[in-house]
Amino acid sequence: MTAEPARAAALTLEVAERVAESAAVVSLRLRAAAGELPPFLPGQHLPLRLNLPERSLATYTISSDPGDLSAYRLSVKLEPGGKGGSRHLHGLQPGDQLQAEVPRGRFVLQEDDRPVLLLTGGIGITPALSMLHALARQPDRPVVFLHACRSRDDLCFAEELAGLEARMPGLTRITVFAEGSAADLETARCQHLGLIDRALLRRLLPLDAWQAYLCGPDGFMAAMRAALASLGLPDGEIRQESFGGAPAPVPAAPAARAAGATADAPTIRFARSGTEAVWDGSQPSLLDFAEAQGLSPDFSCRAGICGSCACRRLDGETEHTEELIDSPPEGEILLCCSVPKGDVVLDL
Numbered sequence: 001m002t003a004e005p006a007r008a009a010a011l012t013l014e015v016a017e018r019v020a021e022s023a024a025v026v027s028l029r030l031r032a033a034a035g036e037l038p039p040f041l042p043g044q045h046l047p048l049r050l051n052l053p054e055r056s057l058a059t060y061t062i063s064s065d066p067g068d069l070s071a072y073r074l075s076v077k078l079e080p081g082g083k084g085g086s087r088h089l090h091g092l093q094p095g096d097q098l099q100a101e102v103p104r105g106r107f108v109l110q111e112d113d114r115p116v117l118l119l120t121g122g123i124g125i126t127p128a129l130s131m132l133h134a135l136a137r138q139p140d141r142p143v144v145f146l147h148a149c150r151s152r153d154d155l156c157f158a159e160e161l162a163g164l165e166a167r168m169p170g171l172t173r174i175t176v177f178a179e180g181s182a183a184d185l186e187t188a189r190c191q192h193l194g195l196i197d198r199a200l201l202r203r204l205l206p207l208d209a210w211q212a213y214l215c216g217p218d219g220f221m222a223a224m225r226a227a228l229a230s231l232g233l234p235d236g237e238i239r240q241e242s243f244g245g246a247p248a249p250v251p252a253a254p255a256a257r258a259a260g261a262t263a264d265a266p267t268i269r270f271a272r273s274g275t276e277a278v279w280d281g282s283q284p285s286l287l288d289f290a291e292a293q294g295l296s297p298d299f300s301c302r303a304g305i306c307g308s309c310a311c312r313r314l315d316g317e318t319e320h321t322e323e324l325i326d327s328p329p330e331g332e333i334l335l336c337c338s339v340p341k342g343d344v345v346l347d348l
Ligand code: FES
Pocket: 298, 299, 300, 301, 302, 303, 304, 305, 306, 307, 308, 309, 310, 334, 335, 336, 337
């Protein structure tokens, strides 16, 4: 499965169960209100329509076993100020319904038998949980799961992880508490105190031929990526998903585009809506430009991370203004960080 174009088919989901995983994290098991749930790949997220003023879709990673389609489990951390829909989701109770799109996302576990490093921070554990359930079907495959959190109060899913560990002889699980104690080590709540750094990675891992999956706050991932690279892991073997909290600021318009319309300014045609307008360089991206024409493309992060704004380019050339973590499939662009290089026709 790959990133979906905008306006994928809608699902009506119903909360089947609500579980408090910690003081800040709640898991919701969501089943189909009618029919069956579409399949998902380990690591993909579920776009929810929560009617938030700041984004049309709020995306949450599915933390459950991809082999169990009786429900999707979302595990949601209550963000400061209840941002991004987390307060709404924390307030849901069994029987409540919500609207979603089909699961999407390209941060997915690769299907082969190479050793895997899952390196997660905080609530970035959620895609790793889904990946571990998938990896449990290859129990001897070497897997190192290295998870960092602040303290024992923030540690979630301990029982579920212990169950996976018991079924997976190839799994090495190491939990790191930034603010732990000797008692945490003695009781095996964690195996390391402090931070995950290059020295710890070097001690734990022979990194040749490994695939690494990083998920956590942006600063955590930047540090982990740099440490792995310095230990010789090729950049192409490192995949990552941001759980950075607040959306990144909208990228600034390239200077060459900021000067206003000229005689040879590109024409942007939105084929499905029959709308056409001249790109005058005043908008930072094709997403902003489409909105300025009265269109409502899907979006969430507005930073080239979530894939919600993926759109098919029917004709013409565009360029991405951000360095993308994960490129969209051939023929699609991420509207939130794309500008035209000439006349363009979009499937919108
Ligand atoms: S809105 Fe998230 S990638 Fe564009």
